[in-house]
Amino acid sequence: MASMAAAIKNWLLGLAALFLLAAGGLAAQAAEFSVKRGINLDQWTTWPDESRWNEADVLLPFPEWRRTVGQPELEALRGIGFDFVRMPVDPSPFLSAQASRLHERLYDEVLESARRIQQAGLKVVVDLHLIPAGGNRSIGMGQVMDDPALFDRYVGLVGRMARSLSKEDPSRLALELMNEPVTECEGAAAGAWTERLKRLHAAAREAAPRLTLVLAGGCWGSAEGLAALDPAEFGDDNILWTFHSYAPFLVTHQGATWAGDFIRYVNGIPYPPHAVPAPEMERMLEGVRHRIRDEAPWSRRSGMLAYLDEEMAKLDTAEKLQAVMEEPFSVVSAWARRHGIEPPQILLGEFGMIRQEYGGEFVMPAASRAAYVRDMIDIAERHGYGWSIWSYGGAFGVVEEFESRKAEPDVLEAVRNLP
CATH class of the missing domain: 1.20.50 (Pheromone ER-1)
Incomplete structure (x- = not known):
């Protein structure tokens, strides 16, 4: 019975989306939301255990960056030259029974956080940012992608978040439906992401007809994942298409213990x-x-x-290095030309270079990080794409490192000195 009810629910959701499209309700005009230069805020710094997610003083304010990043810090980002912030929001507390008594409060907190960013003169992409489960949490990307019932709940979360944000100025706020979907990069499993993304898109669009939605391909949100999507299947002009690139990975992720065994x-x-x-x-x-x-x-x-x-x-000459860094952009540009997607509709949602791994001793020279960021920005802007650096603090921090200590200023100065 439960599976039949779910099938009926999914059929009705698809029917509603088709009705809205036929009526011109699905993005009657192109996106009002446009961005150029951005930065990703932090998601967590304390990583609280799920067993305590029922405690207001553990989860709130939400997202956690609000404990240390206030209006002066947000306004400083605007002064450096950023015009928007990508705000990661962890969906796991919204899916956890442990936090159930705080769920409605968490939606309100996300809205309040987005408004604070806008008050600082910045636009905002609210980014639903699943991470792996394990250790201190039971729900993460793997569980959402592997459990059909949990994915159904995630679809509901996306719709509820879109409804919460739906009355915001659509020229100032956009909603990203899932960060770096973990799917196979080839074959049938890769193709299955399109159907899942269509469900997420339909739920968000029904709840928020005017908001720009940010959509990523599978394969960890890569250029290849984006190129596997057919925009015509979504019937919506009010979309930003996003991909991430950390090429060359060998250099940008040095020492990262969570990024593979090599x-x-x-x-x-x-x-x-x-x-x-x-x-x-x-x-x-x-x-x-x-x-x-x-x-x-x-x-x-x-x-x-x-x-x-x-x-x-692959990196021992300037020409080889340039080719490695350009390749993801070439993949996306070819896809965009095939489908008539204009460059301002494309967002490089993440790029950056590790500063120091959590608990690691090696610190990447600040000059190297600044040089890499300048080169990636140059490539993105030559293609006409908006971009957002990963991230405000933490292992890849460009404003702060760990425990609110200031990072070296080199990367921010590189942004400040952009033409």
Whole structure:
């Protein structure tokens, strides 16, 4: 009976979307919302245990950045040259029974946070930003994507969030329906994301006919994932299409323990790598090889050593490095031309370079981070795309690092000095 009820509900939702489209209710005009230069705010810094999500003083204010980032800090972002903020919102508390008594309050908190950003003279993308479960939380990206009933609840969450935001000025606020959907990058599983995204889109559009919706492809929100979508299937001009790029991953994620079993052993490679004299670079790479030989699982060592050499060979000249960084943009640009998508409808939602891994000792030189950000901005703006740096604080922090300590000013100065 439950499965039949869910099927009927999904059929009715699709029928409602078709009715709105036929009536001209689905985005009767192109997007009013447009952005150029942005920054991602933090999601969590304390990462509270789910067992305490029923405690108001643990979850509120929400999102957690409001405890340390006030109007002066938001207005400072505007003064640096940003025109919008991408505001990650963790959907897991909205899906957790542990936080049920606070659910309505959390929707109000998101709306209040978005309004505070707008009061600082910035536009805002409210970004529904699932992360992996485990440790101190039971619900995350994997559970939402693997459990049909939980995905149904996520669709409902998207609709409820859209309704909460629906009366905001559509030229000042947009809603992103899911951050970096974790799907296969090829085959039938990759194609299944389109049907799921259509459900999310229909729920949000029914609840908020005027808001610009931000849609990503599968495959972790990559350029290839976006290129697998057909915009015609959504019948909506009021959309920003988004993708993320951290190319070259070998450099941007050095030391990240959560990003796979190889990259955690890599550190000390500056940007751009080809600018370092060969003997100095060889000493740096030998340090990486030493860590792999000493710390990596025995069965993986030879493969990791070979992979390190292969990846470095892609970056050893300025031309090769440029090609690696340009490739995601070329994929998106080709897709956009095929489907008649104009450059202002495309958002590079995340890019950046790690400063320091949580608990790690290596700190990426500030000059390397600033140089990388300048180069990525140059590529994005030559294509006519808006962009937002990851992120305000934390491991990739450009304003703060950890525990509200100030990060080096180099990246912000690079933004401030943009033409």
